[in-house]
Amino acid sequence: MATASSSGDSSRGQSGTVMITGASSGVGLYAAKALAARGWHVVMACRDVEKARAAARSLAIPDSSLTHLQVDLGDLDSVRRLVEAFHSTGLSLDALVCNAAVYKPRLKQPERSPQGYEISMATNHFGHFLLIHALLDDLKKSGHPSRRLVILGTVTANSKELGGKIPIPAPADLGDLSGFEAGFKAPISMASGKAFKPGKAYKDSKLCNMITTQELHRRLHDSTGIIFSSLYPGCVADTPLFRNTPKAFQTIFPWFQKTITGGYVSQELAGERVAQVVADSGFAVSGAHWSWGNRQKKNGQQFIQELSEKASDPDTAAKTWDLSKKLVGLA
Ligand code: NAP
Numbered sequence: 001m002a003t004a005s006s007s008g009d010s011s012r013g014q015s016g017t018v019m020i021t022g023a024s025s026g027v028g029l030y031a032a033k034a035l036a037a038r039g040w041h042v043v044m045a046c047r048d049v050e051k052a053r054a055a056a057r058s059l060a061i062p063d064s065s066l067t068h069l070q071v072d073l074g075d076l077d078s079v080r081r082l083v084e085a086f087h088s089t090g091l092s093l094d095a096l097v098c099n100a101a102v103y104k105p106r107l108k109q110p111e112r113s114p115q116g117y118e119i120s121m122a123t124n125h126f127g128h129f130l131l132i133h134a135l136l137d138d139l140k141k142s143g144h145p146s147r148r149l150v151i152l153g154t155v156t157a158n159s160k161e162l163g164g165k166i167p168i169p170a171p172a173d174l175g176d177l178s179g180f181e182a183g184f185k186a187p188i189s190m191a192s193g194k195a196f197k198p199g200k201a202y203k204d205s206k207l208c209n210m211i212t213t214q215e216l217h218r219r220l221h222d223s224t225g226i227i228f229s230s231l232y233p234g235c236v237a238d239t240p241l242f243r244n245t246p247k248a249f250q251t252i253f254p255w256f257q258k259t260i261t262g263g264y265v266s267q268e269l270a271g272e273r274v275a276q277v278v279a280d281s282g283f284a285v286s287g288a289h290w291s292w293g294n295r296q297k298k299n300g301q302q303f304i305q306e307l308s309e310k311a312s313d314p315d316t317a318a319k320t321w322d323l324s325k326k327l328v329g330l331a
Pocket residue numbers: 021022023024025026027028045046047048051071072073074075098099100101102123152153154155206232233234235236237238239240241242
C-alpha cells in the first residue's frame with residue numbers, strides 16, 4: 001500500500017487508506033478517483049459492489065488502488081458486517097468519509113429500515129453514526145500524521161445560509177428530539193416527533209451529520225488528535241441523489257443552478273473538494289465546516305462556513321449524540 005505522497009506536493013499530504021461510503025456514484029465516486037490519483041488506497045463501501053466496480057472502471061480508477069466492501073447503511077446489522085469485513089482485510093484506516101445518502105422527497109409514507117427507523121435518518125445518520133464508532137479505534141491506531149474523519153453536510157441543513165432557510169417543505173429542525181427519545185419507531189418518523197415530511201427528513205438527517213462532526217470534535221479531537229470536519233461541496237445538481245424527484249425537477253434544477261444561482265458544481269470538482277478535505281494540509285482543522293460558497297467563482301477558495309445554532313449548540317449536540325447511541329445499540 002502506498003504511504004508516500006504520489007504528487008510530491010507537500011500540500012497534498014501523505015497518502016494512506018481511506019474508506020468512502022456510497023462511492024458507487026456522484027461525489028463519492030469522484031472523491032475515490034481524486035484520492036486514488038493522489039496515491040491513496042480507497043475502500044469503496046457500497047450497497048452494490050458490482051455497480052461500484054463498474055463505476056470505478058468507467059473512470060479508469062486502477063483496480064490496485066481499490067478494495068470493494070458491501071454495506072447497506074440503512075441496516076445496522078449490515079454496518080456491523082462491513083466493520084468485520086474491513087477488519088478481515090488487515091488494512092489500516094487513516095481516513096473515513098461518510099458520504100452515502102438517500103433523498104426521497106416524494107414518499108407519502110415513511111419507508112422503514114430493518115430496525116424500523118425512518119429510512120433517510122437510518123441511512124444518512126444512524127448507519128454512519130454506528131460506523132464511525134465502530135471504526136474510531138482503527139483511526140486512533142493509524143500511524144498517519146493527519147488522520148481525518150470527513151462527513152458530507154449540506155447547505156439546506158444550515159440556516160446560517162440562504163439555502164438553509166428555504167421553507168419547502170420546512171427548514172431542518174430536530175425540535176426537542178422527542179421523536180428520538182420515544183424510540184423513533186412507527187408511528188414516529190421525525191426526530192422532533194412531529195408529522196412526516198420526507199424532504200425535511202433528509203435535511204434533518206444532514207443536520208445530524210453536521211452535529212455529529214461538531215460533537216466528535218468536542219469530545220474526541222484533543223484526546224485522539226483525529227481531525228473531524230464536514231463540508232458542503234457545492235450544488236452538484238446532476239447526481240443520482242435527485243433520482244427520486246420529479247423528472248421536470250431533474251432537468252430544471254441543474255439548469256437553474258448553472259444559469260441563475262451560479263451554485264452548480266460538477267461531480268468531478270465536488271469529488272476533488274472531498275479529496276482536499278481528506279488529504280491536503282490546508283484542511284487540517286478539526287471542527288471546521290468547509291465551503292466554497294453558494295455562488296461558485298472561478299478558482300474560488302475554501303473557507304470555514306459558520307454553522308447555525310441548530311448545528312452548533314452543544315446541548316442539542318450532546319442530546320443528539322446520547323440518543324443516537326441508544327438508537328444504534330451502543331448505550
Ligand atoms: P449519489 O450520487 O446519489 O450518491 C449517493 C451514494 O450513496 C450512492 O453511492 C448510493 O449507492 C449510496 N447509498 C444510498 N443508500 C445507501 C445505502 N443504504 N447503503 C449504502 N450506500 C447507499 O449522491 P451525491 O449527490 O453524490 O451525494 C453524496 C453526498 O453528498 C451525500 O451525503 C449528499 O447529502 C451530499 N451532498 C450532495 C449535494 C448535491 O448537490 N448532490 C450537495 C451537498 C451535499 P447506490 O448507487 O447503491 O444508490
